[in-house]
Amino acid sequence: MKVAITGLPQSGKTTLFKALVGKDFPVSFEKENISDVKVFDQNIIELSNVFKPKKTTFATVTFVDLPGIPSGVEQAKRRNEILSSIRQFDALITVIDAFTKDDFETDIKIFENDLILLDLDVVEKRLERLQKEKLTQDKVLEQKTLQKFKDALDSETPLRSLELTDEERLATKSFGLFTLKPTLYLINISEEKIPQRSKIEEALRKKFNYKNTEFAVIPVLLEKEISQLTEDEKKEFLSSYNLEKEAINEVLELTMKLLNLDVFYTVGEDEVRAWLFEKGLNAKKVAGKIHSDIERGFIAAEVISYEDFKSVNFSFKDAKSKGLLRIEGANYIVKDKEIVHFRFNV
Known part of the structure; x- marks a missing residue:
């Protein structure tokens, strides 16, 4: 499973990537940054303590930090290149800057509408071509599904909010439509806004009440600093901010939820391992x-x-x-x- 981290330049997305990786990682601001991130699991630690295997393997999710999506007409080509690369991913994490600005809800709406327009362009062009083709049973299903998509997109509804059958998903899978992808909006806040996290999350869920959409409000820079510490240093650091645990674990938990993943374990003297699978x-x-x-x-x-x-x-x-x-x-x-x-x- 591959998850794209997207956002505008300076939104904090590469800082989030560093926090997820949890170590010094050479990054590029012009190319993709890729890493497999361990899904922390206390159960694996306990099982390893019991079986004392030669090897302990945590489940991993692949995160890809994409270059910042530039704005402005002069950057249209580069913007479209980056957005097109999103099609290959299973889910999106879109980082929104609430560190330097307060009107972050507008940024969410703009980003969502941009993807809706891109999807609408693909859907309308395919529907036009289908009108000129001889319709087989498969193409009839494709046409009906795409018309459903068009109706939703015309009403500014992301496609991930629709109830779709397995057949409808399969018929349109090749298009890689943006708004079909499960999405986590990560609101990057300053340390001063930590007490407002729950209030912000609740407000966003009410305003953007879409299916397969999650929100996490996290001080990304602080989380990156925590990720570089030893376990003892982390406990002391979190205590100083009255925090129970690292918020970055919430990102992994929500990603697993959006990807519809569960975990199973295999145990033995050679290896204790966690494996991800679709529910x-x-x-x-x-x-x-x-x-x-x-x-x-x-x-x-x-x-x-x-x-x-x-x-x-x-x-x-x-x-x-x-x-x-x-x-x-x-x-x-x-x-x-x-x-x-x-x-x-x-």
């Missing part, structure tokens, strides 16, 4: 996240929830005796935070 996948499909051979030769899955496993002090023997360790078939829907061992034969 609602069955055990056979989830096995494919590890390796296609395991999916192809799937026999069964041994499954236990993390909380159940913890309740028996991480003992497989006790879990079996209490009936907590289950054998599930290929169609079992894997749940979030389950430990899974796959039986397979290739």
Whole structure:
């Protein structure tokens, strides 16, 4: 899964990228900055303490910091180049500057409307071409879906707010429409505005009541500074600001939510690992996240929830005796935070 970090120049998006990476990272302001970011998971730490594996692997999400989107007619070509690159991503994080300005709601509306206009241009051109083509069953579905899209875009509604069937999504997937992408608006505030975070978030959710849209209000520069500290230094630093935890973890949690991702664990002496998968996948499909051979030769899955496993002090023997360790078939829907061992034969 790849997530684009977008925004105007000087909005704080590259500072956010540095905070997510959590270490000194050479960055460019003209080209993309790319890094896999670990999804912090206390469960993985506890499982590693129990199994003491040779290797511990956290789940990761790939974040790409795009160059700042310039404004002005003279920058139209560069602006379109950057915006076009967004099509390849699974979700967007758009950083809005509330550090130096107060009217950030206007910036959200302008950015949303720009993407709506770009999508509308693609949809209208494709509808015009379809009128000249012989319509197969697939093209009829495409035409109906695009007309639905046009009606929404004409009313300034982002496409991610629509209820779509799997067939409608598949019929229009190749267009890479901007407003279909799940979006997190990250409002970059100064330290002085930290007490207003909840109030700002609530107001934004009411004003921009779109589906598959989240808001996070974060002092990005402060979070970048925290990310460079040791664990002991972090605790002291957070305490001085009356903060319970790093706000940057909220960005990862909301990104996971927008991408519709859950996590499962595999454990053993060689490795304890967290794996991401799309909510609602069955055990056979989830096995494919590890390796296609395991999916192809799937026999069964041994499954236990993390909380159940913890309740028996991480003992497989006790879990079996209490009936907590289950054998599930290929169609079992894997749940979030389950430990899974796959039986397979290739």
